[in-house]
Structure formats: C-alpha cells, structure tokens
Amino acid sequence: MNIDSIKNGFVIDHIDSGKGMIIYEKLELNKLDCQVAIITNAKSKKKGKKDIIKIDKKIDLNIDTIAFINPDATINVVEDDKIVEKKKLTLPETIVNVATCKNPRCITSIERDLDQVFILTDKEKNIYRCKYCESSLK
Amino acid sequence: MKHLIDIKDLSVDEIDEMIKVAKDIINHPEKYSHKCDNKILATLFFEPSTRTRLSFESAMMRLGGKVLGFSEANSSSVSKGESVSDTIRVVGYYSDIIAMRHPKEGAPYVASSNSIVPIINAGDGGHNHPTQTLTDLMTISSEKGHLDDLTIGVCGDLKFGRTVHSLINAMSRYKNIKFVLISPDELKLPDYVKSNVLDKCKIKYYETNTIEEYLPKLDILYMTRVQKERFFNEEDYKRLKDYYILTKDKLKIAKKDLCIMHPLPRVNEIATEVDSDPRAKYFEQANYGRFIRMALILKMLNIK
Ligand SMILES: [Zn+2]
Numbered sequence: 001m002n003i004d005s006i007k008n009g010f011v012i013d014h015i016d017s018g019k020g021m022i023i024y025e026k027l028e029l030n031k032l033d034c035q036v037a038i039i040t041n042a043k044s045k046k047k048g049k050k051d052i053i054k055i056d057k058k059i060d061l062n063i064d065t066i067a068f069i070n071p072d073a074t075i076n077v078v079e080d081d082k083i084v085e086k087k088k089l090t091l092p093e094t095i096v097n098v099a100t101c102k103n104p105r106c107i108t109s110i111e112r113d114l115d116q117v118f119i120l121t122d123k124e125k126n127i128y129r130c131k132y133c134e135s136s137l138k
Numbered sequence: 139m140k141h142l143i144d145i146k147d148l149s150v151d152e153i154d155e156m157i158k159v160a161k162d163i164i165n166h167p168e169k170y171s172h173k174c175d176n177k178i179l180a181t182l183f184f185e186p187s188t189r190t191r192l193s194f195e196s197a198m199m200r201l202g203g204k205v206l207g208f209s210e211a212n213s214s215s216v217s218k219g220e221s222v223s224d225t226i227r228v229v230g231y232y233s234d235i236i237a238m239r240h241p242k243e244g245a246p247y248v249a250s251s252n253s254i255v256p257i258i259n260a261g262d263g264g265h266n267h268p269t270q271t272l273t274d275l276m277t278i279s280s281e282k283g284h285l286d287d288l289t290i291g292v293c294g295d296l297k298f299g300r301t302v303h304s305l306i307n308a309m310s311r312y313k314n315i316k317f318v319l320i321s322p323d324e325l326k327l328p329d330y331v332k333s334n335v336l337d338k339c340k341i342k343y344y345e346t347n348t349i350e351e352y353l354p355k356l357d358i359l360y361m362t363r364v365q366k367e368r369f370f371n372e373e374d375y376k377r378l379k380d381y382y383i384l385t386k387d388k389l390k391i392a393k394k395d396l397c398i399m400h401p402l403p404r405v406n407e408i409a410t411e412v413d414s415d416p417r418a419k420y421f422e423q424a425n426y427g428r429f430i431r432m433a434l435i436l437k438m439l440n441i442k
Contacts, residue, residue: 103243105241105242105243105263105264105265106242106243106244107222107240107242107243107244107245107247107248107262108244109242110242111221111222111223111242111245111248112221113221114248121334122334127330130244131244131247132243132244132245132247132248133242133243133244133263133265134243134244134265135243136330
C-alpha cells in the first residue's frame with residue numbers, strides 16, 4: 001500500500017466501506033491541523049471494497065473507538081515513512097461517548113453532562129450494555 | 139460506602155444475614171426501636187409509589203429514626219427539574235441515608251456516584267427494584283423455612299416484569315432451584331435472562347402457557363400483573379391483561395403448602411376469592427417488606 005504521503009502518523013486500513021466517515025467523525029479528525037486523508041471504496045482483496053484513513057501526525061489515537069466501530073480494521077503506525085507497528089484490534093471493555101443509549105426511559109436521556117458509557121457484557125456475542133439502564137446496544 | 143442499586147450488589151451471605159436480622163426484628167421489635175435515634179432517612183420519590191414509600195418510612199420510624207422527603211405527583215416534572223446529581227448532592231447534607239424512586243432507568247446509579255450517604259434504589263422505571271426482591275426472599279424464607287430446594291412458578295408478564303427478572307437472578311444463586319415460566323408467547327422471559335442467568339447457573343426451567351400444567355409441582359406461585367405502561371398499543375394490552383386469572387377452582391390441584399405471592403397492586407390476575415385461602419401470602423408479603431427494609435437500613439448505616 002502506498003503510504004508516501006505519511007511521514008509520521010497512522011494509516012487505518014481495512015475499514016469496512018462506508019465506515020471511514022463514521023470513524024472520521026467519532027475521532028473528530030476534522031479538528032486536527034495536520035493532513036488527514038480519507039480514501040473510500042478502495043479495492044480490497046479481503047473485503048472487495050474498503051475505506052482507508054491516513055493521519056499525518058502522531059496523535060493520541062482513540063483505538064477503542066475504532067475497535068468498537070470496526071473490530072477488523074488494522075492500524076499501521078508509521079515513523080519516518082515506514083510502518084513500524086501493526087496494531088491488532090480487540091473489542092474494548094468499555095466505550096465512552098461513542099454510541100448513544102436508545103432506551104427512551106434511560107437516565108442518559110435527561111440528565112445533563114452524563115457520559116454515554118457502554119460495557120462489553122458478552123464477549124462471544126459482542127453485546128454492549130448501557131452502564132446506567134443495561135439496555136443492549138443494537 | 140455501600141449502596142443498593144441492584145440485587146446483585148448483595149452477596150448471598152449478606153442477604154441471609156439481613157433475613158436473619160429481619161426475623162429477629164419480628165420476634166423482638168423492642169430491641170430495635172431506638173437503633174436509629176437521631177438518624178434521618180430521605181425518601182426521594184421522583185415518581186409516586188405510595189406503597190413503597192410508606193414501607194420505607196414506617197421501617198425508619200419503627201427504628202426510632204426520622205423521615206423527610208418528597209413524592210412528585212407528576213413524573214413529567216422530572217425532565218424539567220434539577221438534575222439527579224444536583225439533588226442528591228444537596229439531600230446528602232440533610233439526611234443519613236436516601237431511598238429514591240425515579241422513572242428513568244439508571245437514575246439511582248447516577249445518584250450513588252454523587253452521594254455522600256448510602257443510596258437505596260426504591261425502583262427505577264422498568265429496571266431494578268432490589269427491595270422488592272429482598273421482600274420476596276424474606277417472604278419465601280419465612281413461609282417455607284428455606285431458600286433452596288424449591289420449584290418456583292412465575293406467571294404473567296415475564297418479558298417486561300422487572301420483579302420477575304430480579305427474583306430469578308436472586309433465587310438462581312441458591313441450591314436446587316427449578317423455575318416454571320408461565321406466560322403468553324408475547325410475554326415470554328427474554329433470551330438474555332435465560333442465557334445469562336438460568337443457563338449460566340445450570341438452573342432447570344420449563345416454559346408453559348397455562349397455570350395448570352405444572353401447578354401440582356409448585357412450592358411457590360409468583361403472580362404478576364401485566365403493566366399497561368409497557369405496551370405501545372392498547373389492543374395488545376387489553377388482550378393480554380386478563381390472560382391469567384388465578385381462582386379457587388384452579389388451586390384445587392395445587393400443593394397444600396403452596397405459597398402464592400404477588401408484588402401488588404394486583405389487577406385481575408388473582409380473584410379476590412383466593413384471598414381467604416391460607417396459601418395466599420401476598421398481604422403478608424407487604425408486611426415482610428417493612429421488616430427486611432428495617433434490616434437493610436441497619437446494614438447500610440452500619441448499625442448492629
Ligand atoms: Zn441506557
């Protein structure tokens with residue numbers, strides 16, 4: 001893969017086609033002052049189509065958020081034009097302010113300044129439950 | 139500091155100890171009548187529930203303590219009002235322990251994260267109601283003499299009924315428990331309760347549409363009402379609300395020492411003619427509720 005444009009930073013690869021923008025928004029990459037590239041619908045042997053995000057800066061990357069949105073994406077760490085590390089993603093135990101509780105009776109629907117926290121309660125079935133009302137996500 | 143948000147916050151040993159204390163209170167009330175002198179219980183009912191509130195207030199008064207609080211007649215005012223965390227921060231200065239009921243699920247958990255005094259969840263929406271479960275365990279222990287070796291029938295709304303989920307959770311920790319799940323197809327126990335609780339604890343259970351099928355085998359029959367507020371359409375509610383009605387006639391095939399329970403208030407699911415049957419324990423159940431709440435208050439205030 002071509003990483004010419006990145007000197008020091010990250011290439012988030014093998015993102016499901018269509019999820020690139022979601023990750024971009026959740027990580028608030030629009031707030032960065034460095035170069036950020038999103039490639040959508042790139043060809044992929046594994047997936048047919050994929051999205052790729054390139055970030056030309058060693059930011060404090062929220063890997064849990066990426067893992068939650070797209071567990072089979074890969075993160076390449078780039079230093080001096082070279083991939084120095086490939087991070088494997090594992091589903092995070094908790095996610096904070098990534099998803100919103102859909103239960104209309106949940107306290108998060110009215111209480112001010114409450115973080116939206118979900119906890120991985122079933123590792124086999126990938127089920128996250130709201131920390132407050134225990135409703136499952138999805 | 140200890141809070142009681144979910145029945146799982148208490149270990150089996152802690153529950154057994156509390157039941158022991160509650161039974162001692164029944165036998166020797168005078169020993170306990172000044173245990174909470176100078177202590178204040180705040181009852182914060184953001185949603186009205188007269189029965190539960192009076193049970194808590196009576197429990198505290200019988201321990202010699204005092205009570206203050208509020209009960210919102212209109213639960214919609216919750217959404218306009220002060221946040222839960224702000225209210226709790228303030229009330230913590232006025233009281234030694236707080237019992238709160240709130241229409242929003244998870245509200246007591248938010249309260250406990252912001253409180254300088256112990257919080258007791260007195261019901262949060264369709265989520266948890268741990269003192270109801272303690273009441274149920276106290277009733278079973280008092281009426282049957284033990285909490286193991288029991289076949290328990292739960293009947294009615296097993297899908298939305300939080301008291302049932304919580305009871306199944308709590309009873310699954312005891313030895314040799316079997317459940318009979320009696321409900322219409324639309325209101326069956328959710329799969330996650332079956333897999334996360336019953337299967338995990340290797341509890342045997344049977345599902346049926348009728349009360350009669352397993353009634354002769356039951357030691358406990360726990361009836362619940364179908365709650366209107368859980369339904370999105372009136373038709374479904376009307377069709378299901380009178381699906382089960384327990385009558386004297388049906389009870390002919392039941393064990394002589396069956397214990398019939400109900401968290402109250404009932405609608406039509408138990409005919410009033412059953413009230414005079416010695417196996418009907420639902421009014422005693424409410425009485426047991428106060429004693430176990432007394433034991434709980436003592437435990438949470440660390441008073442021996
Ligand atoms: Zn929630």
